[in-house]
Amino acid sequence: MNLQNGFLLSYIKYGDHDAVLHCFTEEEGFQACFLKGIYAKKNKKKALLQPLNRLSFTVNPIKGNGIYTASRLELVNNYDMYTDVKINTIVFFVSDFLNQVLREEHKNPGIFSSIAEFIEILSHRNYQSHLTFLVKILKIHGVAPLVTSGQYLDPETGTFSSGLNHQLFTADISELWKNIISSPQPYDVKIPAPLRKDFLDSILVYYHYHITDFKIPASLEIIQQIFE
Structure with missing residues (x-):
């Protein structure tokens, strides 16, 4: 034992x-x-x-x-946050997400500590923290976009270019990707409320291209409704 x-x-x-x-x-x-x-x-x-x-x-x-x-x-830790409807929705979505993308993952201190950090930040009512966290997981897996001078992120190649490659990856959405990836304190990067739905959709598209057999989490519809 x-x-x-x-x-x-x-x-x-x-x-x-x-x-x-x-x-x-x-x-x-x-x-x-x-x-x-x-x-x-x-x-x-x-x-x-x-x-x-x-x-x-x-x-x-x-x-x-x-x-x-x-x-x-x-x-181990008792966070008094599950009575908050938004936090509860985020928790169910992220756990659903991780249950899929970590299935083949062996011991990984980076991922483990990142989950702990995310929960700590979420407990302080950071309602955009799940978006930043999902980008951080891509960085740990080594498949996050490579930040260059281009204005638009191409989700298929993971690079930035001068022209629009995907309708979701507008200049504003691409800039958010750049800021989160390059910031030493990514959770401090503000994601404007009107952009959060499109930013989440862009994350799902990126995972589709770079994580094998990725499927849209069943809880996506719920988290989209709660933040409309």
Whole structure:
């Protein structure tokens, strides 16, 4: 057995009382864990199953072709922010997003610390932080755009050019990409509210070109409605 801690990305109820958790852990990267009895009537720890909660748990070695069995589930950080509808929507969207793009990711301290930083900033009611965070993940993966003197970002090549290459990547949207990528404090870059929907759409387009088998998260429609 060994102690691990990680961010909960998704969970699936299994039978009447058990669940399968998908987490991004500090020790192993993405992994699935089988958690017994979490939905039992007397088990109060099912309240810990909130997306992006940072949890510590003990895992038992894999037997055969099975998955880890987790036990001793505890909450590492308690952020009192899930009653805020906008924050809750952002959390569900980002966890949905990461549950897809980190599936093949092994131990990665850069990603783990970036998730922790994002949650800290989001807890201070930074309602644009998810946009910056998704660009930061591209940088960690080494597929972020290369900043040059061009005015318009070409999402397919990841370079800036003098002419418009994609209708979403206008001069304003391209400038936001430049500023976030090049800033030493990217979360301080202000994204004007009228541009946030188009900027998010541009991020999804860029992921489509540069992340293998990327699919639009199912929670996209909800986050777009809440910020209209």
